[in-house]
Amino acid sequence: MNIFYTLTMLAGALLAAGLFALLMKNLLKPSSALIALPLWAVCGYVGAKGLYFLLMISRETRAFSAAQLFQFSPDKFSFLGGCLGVAAGTALAARLAGQPLKKTLDAFAPAGALAVAFARGAEHFLQEVNWSAFEVESPLLQRFPFSALNAYDQWYLTLYTLAAAAALTVGCVFLFRKKEAAVPGLRFERVAFYLCLPQIFLESLRSDSLYWGFVRPEQLLCAAIMFVLLFRHCWAVREKGFPAAFWPLAVNLACLGIMVFVEFNLDKQFIPMSEIANYGIMWLSLLGIAACECFAVRRRIKKAPRQRRRA
Numbered sequence: 001m002n003i004f005y006t007l008t009m010l011a012g013a014l015l016a017a018g019l020f021a022l023l024m025k026n027l028l029k030p031s032s033a034l035i036a037l038p039l040w041a042v043c044g045y046v047g048a049k050g051l052y053f054l055l056m057i058s059r060e061t062r063a064f065s066a067a068q069l070f071q072f073s074p075d076k077f078s079f080l081g082g083c084l085g086v087a088a089g090t091a092l093a094a095r096l097a098g099q100p101l102k103k104t105l106d107a108f109a110p111a112g113a114l115a116v117a118f119a120r121g122a123e124h125f126l127q128e129v130n131w132s133a134f135e136v137e138s139p140l141l142q143r144f145p146f147s148a149l150n151a152y153d154q155w156y157l158t159l160y161t162l163a164a165a166a167a168l169t170v171g172c173v174f175l176f177r178k179k180e181a182a183v184p185g186l187r188f189e190r191v192a193f194y195l196c197l198p199q200i201f202l203e204s205l206r207s208d209s210l211y212w213g214f215v216r217p218e219q220l221l222c223a224a225i226m227f228v229l230l231f232r233h234c235w236a237v238r239e240k241g242f243p244a245a246f247w248p249l250a251v252n253l254a255c256l257g258i259m260v261f262v263e264f265n266l267d268k269q270f271i272p273m274s275e276i277a278n279y280g281i282m283w284l285s286l287l288g289i290a291a292c293e294c295f296a297v298r299r300r301i302k303k304a305p306r307q308r309r310r311a
Helices: 003-024 032-055 066-070 079-097 101-125 159-176 186-205 217-235 242-268 275-310
Strands: 131-135 147-149 155-158
Touching (some): 032 079, 032 101, 079 186, 079 217, 101 159, 155 159, 186 217, 217 275
Antiparallel strands (some): 131 155, 147 155
8 A cells, every 4th residue: 555645635634624623513413423534434435345246247357256345456446436425424413413514514615625635636656546547748847746747757637736736726615615604505516516527637638547448537527517417407497497597407408418429529529629728618518518507597596585574
């Protein structure tokens, strides 16, 4: 086991638990963070291993053995599964401590983003994990933290630094935002949404993704999570009528369709374009999805005071 990777993960977990306890101080029992910490480790490990085998079961069934459950090879885990497991561990801690689930998850959300940032940063100590699939040619980027050298002295983009920076940004933004407090659970939903959003792009660049043929299942799952969360925002204002309430979902699906085309075009070049142009289109689609989410959230927050008055 890589000691520096383990220590970085441990530091991230302890800092996240401290922030979690601090955010719960004025609302709930800070001791819930102490209950959550071991549950994060157990549930995160189970989630990372479990989702990996669910996604790769067609390849792993014949070679599967009980020993593989304790195999710590980086390519035998699902990072997304680990994140889902940690979230489940937080929910379980809330239940054991007798705390309201949604408020607990809201307090956990920025801490969870911090833990994700540390977990991504820890990948620096793993050999060629979460690197780009193409060589970096610009001398300006041939340095830490933008890229790293492989065994053949070739520079490759270190995607884990981008993922860590994105997670840290998401955590900081929603640590200080107050508007989401109008709807219990909304801060957690938004943090989850914006952790998934850049991952769709970053998974497209990775050389070591999990694959179904040329399809990256974790990329698909991130898109599915975002769709479900956007659906929840639209469902909250369903009394506006189906077209008015759910049109952001149609835009979301259209943007996802464009990104699917981009993935095919990167491989087959149906329309001759540079990689920069293809990824530019992908980012425009992601920004379109983000705009739909922001609009849907504003509607949901505006409705919240009316709900409380009726109650």
